[in-house]
Amino acid sequence: MKLLEHQSKELFRAKGVAVPPSGGAIEDLGRLAAALKRAGRGPWVLKAQVLAGGRGKAGGVKLARTPREARELARQILGMTLISPQTGPQGVKVASLLVEGGAKIERELYLSIVLDRKAACPVVIASAQGGMEIETLAHERPEAIVRVPVDPDQGLLDYQGRRLGYALDIPAERMREFVALAKALCRVFLDYDCSLVEVNPLVLTPKGLLALDGKVIVDDNALFRQKALAALPDLESSRLEREAKRHGISYIGLDGNIGCMVNGAGLAMGTMDTIALAGGTPANFLDVGGAADQQRVTKAFQILLKDRKVKAVLVNIFGGIVRCDMIAAGVIAAVRKVKLKIPLVVRLQGTNVDKGRALLKESGIRLTTAEDLWEAAQKAVAAAKTAAEA
Amino acid sequence: MPILLDNQSKIVVQGFTGSAGSFHAQQCIAYAEECGAPGVVAGVTPGRGGQTHLGRPVFNTVQEAVRSTGANVSLLLVPAPFAADSILEAVDAGISLVIAITEGIPVLDMARVKRAMERANQSGNEVRLIGPNCPGVITPGQCKAGIMPAHIHKPGPVGVVSRSGTLTYEAVDQLTKHGLGQSTVVGIGGDPIAGSSHADILALFEQDPATEAVVMIGEIGGSSEEDAARWARDRMSKPVFGFIAGRTAPPGRRMGHAGAIVEGGSGTHAGKIAALRDCGVTVIENLSEIGQTVARALRKHAEVA
Numbered sequence: 031m032k033l034l035e036h037q038s039k040e041l042f043r044a045k046g047v048a049v050p051p052s053g054g055a056i057e058d059l060g061r062l063a064a065a066l067k068r069a070g071r072g073p074w075v076l077k078a079q080v081l082a083g084g085r086g087k088a089g090g091v092k093l094a095r096t097p098r099e100a101r102e103l104a105r106q107i108l109g110m111t112l113i114s115p116q117t118g119p120q121g122v123k124v125a126s127l128l129v130e131g132g133a134k135i136e137r138e139l140y141l142s143i144v145l146d147r148k149a150a151c152p153v154v155i156a157s158a159q160g161g162m163e164i165e166t167l168a169h170e171r172p173e174a175i176v177r178v179p180v181d182p183d184q185g186l187l188d189y190q191g192r193r194l195g196y197a198l199d200i201p202a203e204r205m206r207e208f209v210a211l212a213k214a215l216c217r218v219f220l221d222y223d224c225s226l227v228e229v230n231p232l233v234l235t236p237k238g239l240l241a242l243d244g245k246v247i248v249d250d251n252a253l254f255r256q257k258a259l260a261a262l263p264d265l266e267s268s269r270l271e272r273e274a275k276r277h278g279i280s281y282i283g284l285d286g287n288i289g290c291m292v293n294g295a296g297l298a299m300g301t302m303d304t305i306a307l308a309g310g311t312p313a314n315f316l317d318v319g320g321a322a323d324q325q326r327v328t329k330a331f332q333i334l335l336k337d338r339k340v341k342a343v344l345v346n347i348f349g350g351i352v353r354c355d356m357i358a359a360g361v362i363a364a365v366r367k368v369k370l371k372i373p374l375v376v377r378l379q380g381t382n383v384d385k386g387r388a389l390l391k392e393s394g395i396r397l398t399t400a401e402d403l404w405e406a407a408q409k410a411v412a413a414a415k416t417a418a419e420a
Numbered sequence: 421m422p423i424l425l426d427n428q429s430k431i432v433v434q435g436f437t438g439s440a441g442s443f444h445a446q447q448c449i450a451y452a453e454e455c456g457a458p459g460v461v462a463g464v465t466p467g468r469g470g471q472t473h474l475g476r477p478v479f480n481t482v483q484e485a486v487r488s489t490g491a492n493v494s495l496l497l498v499p500a501p502f503a504a505d506s507i508l509e510a511v512d513a514g515i516s517l518v519i520a521i522t523e524g525i526p527v528l529d530m531a532r533v534k535r536a537m538e539r540a541n542q543s544g545n546e547v548r549l550i551g552p553n554c555p556g557v558i559t560p561g562q563c564k565a566g567i568m569p570a571h572i573h574k575p576g577p578v579g580v581v582s583r584s585g586t587l588t589y590e591a592v593d594q595l596t597k598h599g600l601g602q603s604t605v606v607g608i609g610g611d612p613i614a615g616s617s618h619a620d621i622l623a624l625f626e627q628d629p630a631t632e633a634v635v636m637i638g639e640i641g642g643s644s645e646e647d648a649a650r651w652a653r654d655r656m657s658k659p660v661f662g663f664i665a666g667r668t669a670p671p672g673r674r675m676g677h678a679g680a681i682v683e684g685g686s687g688t689h690a691g692k693i694a695a696l697r698d699c700g701v702t703v704i705e706n707l708s709e710i711g712q713t714v715a716r717a718l719r720k721h722a723e724v725a
Contacts, residue, residue: 071529098614125435145527145612145613147612148647149536151534182528183532185654222611223526231574249527251525252526252676254501255526273613282673282675284670293586294584294585294586295676295680296584296585296586296637297679299639299640299669300584300587301707303665305577307705307706312668315669317676348589348590350567351567379593381571396561404706404708
């Protein structure tokens with residue numbers, strides 16, 4: 031789960047990481063005056079609250095010197111469609127705006143904590159080159175990046191903090207403050223079950239170190255014990271994706287026109303890939319789950335058909351725990367319920383496959399069956415092409 | 421002698437009496453009976469000690485189960501919030517192989533479990549974890565500890581290691597239909613932190629006289645496949661066939677599995693395919709061609725030999 035900047039900074043504040051004076055996030059202009067007041071004396075920084083990066087260049091971050099200028103800029107940003115390399119060409123709508131006091135920047139640094147999958151622990155990544163995309167830096171100047179592993183039971187230790195500080199050329203009189211900040215950021219990572227904490231830039235100012243920006247991703251698997259975070263609205267998923275999630279279905283909308291229903295995440299990806307190899311484009315990723323019942327199959331069908339781009343449906347089930355006859359019954363019920371009008375290709379394999387195929391045949395509903403996935407994909411691609419041309 | 425599981429393995433099921441635990445334990449018991457092997461010898465559910473379930477004794481703790489039955493493998497079907505604790509309980513009780521099926525374990529829990537297991541291994545208590553978020557392990561004809569459909573497998577020379585459940589079933593089914601049985605099929609799971617990596621399992625297959633070739637199934641995210649390919653290039657004499665899912669997955673999105681995500685340009689499909697090819701792994705691009713590709717290659721191999 032990705033958090034917005036102002037949500038991330040609330041977690042920072044809670045663990046003692048210094049952030050700029052905040053006026054809070056506002057959703058309408060009427061609240062701007064109060065927010066400016068809360069943020070203290072100007073100039074102020076107005077920041078579009080969206081999950082994508084690259085906001086500055088996209089016009090989502092502005093400096094305001096007077097309340098009047100702030101009003102004008104806030105009017106521009108709130109409601110704008112922000113388009114950055116990370117949003118895709120369609121962009122994202124800006125629904126809220128963070129108002130902060132400005133900071134006098136002496137130096138910009140980069141600091142993040144990520145999960146190192148191979149080392150199986152969090153790792154702090156830091157660089158004296160703040161403000162730059164870390165991926166670019168890692169590619170161009172890998173020697174400019176320092177990495178320090180974090181023990182998940184102990185957090186960052188003082189000496190590790192100093193090691194980072196020396197590598198970043200933190201002035202001696204600031205070292206104690208830097209170590210405290212790095213340790214506090216690791217506390218954020220560990221205490222809130224994060225998979226990413228990123229501060230870019232972390233800035234040196236005459237008044238001290240500040241996390242000027244903040245990006246946090248929380249581990250979805252830990253939301254059962256992060257109740258306050260779990261209660262935040264899900265901004266990352268589309269309406270359909272949220273609806274699917276509520277029914278225990280893993281669904282991700284894509285740009286193509288062949289709707290897929292598959293059991294298992296790996297096979298669902300494999301099915302999408304096979305469609306592409308056959309010359310088609312998948313409209314979605316959909317894993318109906320290992321414990322799918324007839325109801326869930328029907329729901330999955332309804333969800334993938336809500337995508338108006340879908341011109342044909344491909345069902346690919348490898349019955350393991352899930353029985354093919356149950357899937358077949360679910361497909362039949364769904365087709366009748368939604369009065370399916372587009373071509374349907376079904377490939378069943380595994381547990382109770384004969385019973386499943388017999389059920390489909392007896393139902394009399396119009397569908398194409400396939401023995402293997404390649405055949406199924408080719409048939410679905412052909413059907414989608416015909417339907418798209420019609 | 422296959423890897424990880426054989427007809428001597430004695431399984432204790434953690435989370436034995438729950439609905440998922442009961443269902444899958446029953447399937448494992450039935451398979452072991454078919455194979456004439458002990459299979460599941462005990463179950464653990466705190467508070468249900470002293471009872472009998474599915475004809476097997478239930479214990480309150482893994483320690484008691486191990487002492488009373490000599491169980492050496494744990495099949496873990498405990499709900500995610502309690503799973504890390506249950507893995508550590510199995511490690512502490514001296515279990516040598518823990519197979520964690522559970523999906524949805526917080527990744528920091530797994531980071532802590534890995535450290536604890538390293539400490540256990542350093543102190544001479546040798547233990548291996550498979551999973552979590554995996555279908556388990558099966559040595560066809562001998563023993564099953566997992567949730568896979570046993571009937572699609574048959575004994576034979578091909579080892580399979582995979583991050584995905586149903587994708588493994590797909591591959592196994594194709595192999596079986598092409599007349600190729602499996603030595604052992606290992607699901608290492610779809611989470612960012614796994615107990616065993618592809619390379620760990622390749623190392624076991626390389627040592628295993630029953631395995632002649634290995635099918636390695638991976639997906640986007642992380643670098644387990646690349647690491648395994650390099651290991652195979654440097655240390656492996658047996659042919660390795662690779663399939664990677666996720667060619668069409670959009671970057672930055674988590675494709676069902678917690679670990680299946682392209683982050684900051686790493687863990688991409690193209691990167692993995694290139695690494696596999698560079699290291700001499702036979703890359704299979706079309707999922708439907710796993711069986712035929714391996715069958716053809718092994719036939720050729722046999723003719724040359």
